[in-house]
Every structure is written in C-alpha cells, then in structure tokens.
Amino acid sequence: MPTVEQGVRRLxxxxxxxxxxxxxxRARHVLTWLGSTSGAVLLHQDAEPIYTWLIRLGAADMWDQATLGVMVPRPGTVIRVPPATWCGGPGTRWLVxxxxxxxxxxxxxxxxLEQTPLGGTYA
Structure with a gap:
C-alpha cells in the first residue's frame, strides 16, 4: 500500500x-447488494468513473466477463492505487x-454481479 508521501502508485x-x-x-447496484460484505473498492474518477474490486488471485479466471459486464485486466496491467487513507476528494480514491x-x-x-442490471458492457 502506498504511503501518503508516495501518493497514487501504479501497481x-x-x-x-x-x-x-x-x-x-452497475457498481452502485453491486455495492448495495454486497453491503457491509464488500471488501475494498477503488474509485477511479476519470471521464467515465470506474469502480475496482480486488479479489484473490485466479478467482476470476473462469468468469465470462462479457456476460457479467466487467473487465478483469490481464496480469501485469497497471492499476492506480492510492494510500489507504485517501477516501475522499477527486481522482483515484478508496470508496470502501x-x-x-x-x-x-x-x-x-x-x-x-449476476443480480444487478447489466445495461451495457465493456467492449
């Protein structure tokens, strides 16, 4: 986890x-469904906000990403991760x-994901 001095790191x-x-x-529905059982969630506030859940390695290997309406980046893909205390403000922060x-x-x-409206997918 990055320190405050390091700021957002690319991991x-x-x-x-x-x-x-x-x-x-979709993320708002997923957050509501998970409630207090959700682990940490990153919010990347770019032109199109993206919510990122972190799960154990290999757990999504067999997921049909198009059917679930998600994107699971390939190993090695850079994810912007802020310090643990960054939970507000613009940019990349922890929503949970x-x-x-x-x-x-x-x-x-x-x-x-299966219980929330799809309404569109990643291309």
Missing part, C-alpha cells in the same frame, strides 16, 4: 490481487477503505 494486477473493474452504472485483507469474496462479488 500490477495479478501480483497481490486480481482487479475486477465495474462501470459506474481497505481492511485487514482488503479483498472481496469473489463468490459474493460474482453473485452480486
């Missing part, structure tokens, strides 16, 4: 965790702060 997906990127229009592991249960995340 590789597939080394400590796997990233699951969910578009904003990190906990002891910071990881969301991949089974619960998949179930939440």
């Amino acid at each position: 590789p997906s597939g080394r400590w965790w796997e990233a699951v990127r969910v578009p904003a229009y 702060p990190t906990g002891p592991t910071g990881l969301t249960s991949p089974d619960r995340l998949r179930r939440a």
Whole structure:
C-alpha cells in the first residue's frame, strides 16, 4: 500500500490481487447488494468513473466477463492505487477503505454481479 508521501502508485494486477473493474452504472447496484460484505473498492474518477474490486488471485479466471459486464485486466496491467487513507476528494480514491485483507469474496462479488442490471458492457 502506498504511503501518503508516495501518493497514487501504479501497481500490477495479478501480483497481490486480481482487479475486477465495474462501470459506474452497475457498481452502485453491486455495492448495495454486497453491503457491509464488500471488501475494498477503488474509485477511479476519470471521464467515465470506474469502480475496482480486488479479489484473490485466479478467482476470476473462469468468469465470462462479457456476460457479467466487467473487465478483469490481464496480469501485469497497471492499476492506480492510492494510500489507504485517501477516501475522499477527486481522482483515484478508496470508496470502501481497505481492511485487514482488503479483498472481496469473489463468490459474493460474482453473485452480486449476476443480480444487478447489466445495461451495457465493456467492449
């Protein structure tokens, strides 16, 4: 985890965790469905806000990304990660702060994705 002095760091997906990127229009439903069982969630406030859940390595290997309406970046893809205390303001921040592991249960995340309206997918 980066320090405040380091600011946002670019860390590789597939080394400590796997990233699951969910578009904003679905992420709100997923957050509601998961409730307090959600692990840490990154919010990348770019032109199109993207929410990123972190799950254990290899957990999404067999997921049909198009059907679930998510994008799971290949190992080595850079993910912007802020210091643990950055939970507000513009830019990249934690929407749900990190906990002891910071990881969301991949089974619960998949179930939440299956229960929320698709409305569009990553191309």
